[in-house]
Amino acid sequence: xxxxxxxxxxxxxxxxxxxxxxxxxxxxxxxxxxxxxxxxxxxxxxxxxxxxxxxxxxxxxxxxxxxxxxxxxxxxxxxxxxxxxxxxxxxxxxxxxxxxxxxxxxxxxxxxxxx
Amino acid sequence: xxxxxxxxxxxxxxxxxxxxxxxxxxxxxxxxxxxxxxxxxxxxxxxxxxxxxxxxxxxxxxxxxxxxxxxxxxxxxxxxxxxxxxxxxxxxxxxxxxxxxxxxxxxxxxxxxx
Numbered sequence: 001x002x003x004x005x006x007x008x009x010x011x012x013x014x015x016x017x018x019x020x021x022x023x024x025x026x027x028x029x030x031x032x033x034x035x036x037x038x039x040x041x042x043x044x045x046x047x048x049x050x051x052x053x054x055x056x057x058x059x060x061x062x063x064x065x066x067x068x069x070x071x072x073x074x075x076x077x078x079x080x081x082x083x084x085x086x087x088x089x090x091x092x093x094x095x096x097x098x099x100x101x102x103x104x105x106x107x108x109x110x111x112x113x114x115x
Numbered sequence: 116x117x118x119x120x121x122x123x124x125x126x127x128x129x130x131x132x133x134x135x136x137x138x139x140x141x142x143x144x145x146x147x148x149x150x151x152x153x154x155x156x157x158x159x160x161x162x163x164x165x166x167x168x169x170x171x172x173x174x175x176x177x178x179x180x181x182x183x184x185x186x187x188x189x190x191x192x193x194x195x196x197x198x199x200x201x202x203x204x205x206x207x208x209x210x211x212x213x214x215x216x217x218x219x220x221x222x223x224x225x226x227x228x229x
Contacts, residue, residue, distance in 0.1 A: 034217070036220075038156075041223075042222060042223075043119075043205060043220035043221055043222045043223050044158075044205070044207075044220040045220070046217050046218075046219075049217060088156055090158065100163075100170060100171055102160055102163065102171055103160065103218060105157075105158040105159075107155070107156070107157055108156045108157070108158075110156075
């Protein structure tokens, strides 16, 4: 069965600093991997996704993520964080379990940005 | 031009009541989902419908009954509400086909059971 781990529940960074949010997954085949962002009181918005090809994926809002098969990781990065990036970030893995395709979400990482 | 919409946005009700949450998507997608997000922000899938047919039914109490009158709508009816049902419920949709498809989420419905 697939699973996703986001080891960091909370992360605090200063505005302008770089950011890396960790995501580790477990899945028997090549997974489909996603990063979503949830602003307070809002739904989830897709930042980026990976399912094949170049392992460095560019997304919206200046985010990127790198798929590392050897480490079963799909970490999200941003070189310079803006105050508006404060939100909850979810990593998700899509794959087939018992013949049915479904998403499994990580528990999320809450990002706080200091002015 | 809202892609996935849910009504109501907030729902406050007493234990034991029956309530419904409606979801509509105008993206032409074939697959729709209901997720529950608990107080710790954990997101868990509840149901998935593909072209009005139920394809995922996680271990959800049978007090929860999804209804899909057409492929653009997936409503969630909850009978005999309990305190533990308090959560944010998200509807989502995606195109049919390979699992690389993105899911588009609605804004959520915050359900509070008193």
